[in-house]
Amino acid sequence: MSEPVTSIRRPVRLEYDFTAGRAMSRFLLGLAEGRILGQGCPECARVYLPPRGTCPTCGVPAEEEVEVSPRGTVTTFCVVNIPSQVLVVPVPYVCANILLDGADVPIFHLIQECPIEEVRMGLRVEAVWVPAGELKATFESIRHFRPSDEPDAAYDSYREHL
Numbered sequence: 211m212s213e214p215v216t217s218i219r220r221p222v223r224l225e226y227d228f229t230a231g232r233a234m235s236r237f238l239l240g241l242a243e244g245r246i247l248g249q250g251c252p253e254c255a256r257v258y259l260p261p262r263g264t265c266p267t268c269g270v271p272a273e274e275e276v277e278v279s280p281r282g283t284v285t286t287f288c289v290v291n292i293p294s295q296v297l298v299v300p301v302p303y304v305c306a307n308i309l310l311d312g313a314d315v316p317i318f319h320l321i322q323e324c325p326i327e328e329v330r331m332g333l334r335v336e337a338v339w340v341p342a343g344e345l346k347a348t349f350e351s352i353r354h355f356r357p358s359d360e361p362d363a364a365y366d367s368y369r370e371h372l
């Protein structure tokens with residue numbers, strides 16, 4: 211007599227198309243031009259990055275295009291020790307929340323070109339872009355961020371964005 215089947219294990223694969231929408235499309239097209247475009251809220255003046263078209267705090271359209279700096283501050287970070295299936299970065303590597311100057315929402319990206327032990331909250335970093343001829347409408351137009359050799363940002367300058 212055989213045992214009852216109580217579970218099975220199967221790899222799962224989902225394929226789907228992402229429709230960017232107006233706000234995200236503008237952001238992605240900006241990356242293809244080597245620009246980082248957020249959107250500002252007319253009521254609270256927060257700049258959202260990537261833009262979503264509305265301010266979740268005020269509940270109003272936030273469609274004013276705001277170009278933010280390719281430089282920013284590491285607010286939080288993690289050291290990754292598990293190889294990625296989509297990144298060709300050797301482990302360990304660092305992923306960080308980076309508050310770009312002029313934005314109110316950090317973006318998540320790689321920190322490279324420095325020992326992982328040197329990555330810290332407040333570290334000032336700058337975007338490293340792919341060569342101009344390789345820019346596309348994708349986050350991959352920014353290869354990674356690296357230290358910009360500026361003094362660390364004061365905690366109070368980013369504490370509201372953690």
Ligand SMILES: [Zn+2]
Pocket residue numbers: 251252253254255256265266267268269
């Ligand atoms: Zn707002």
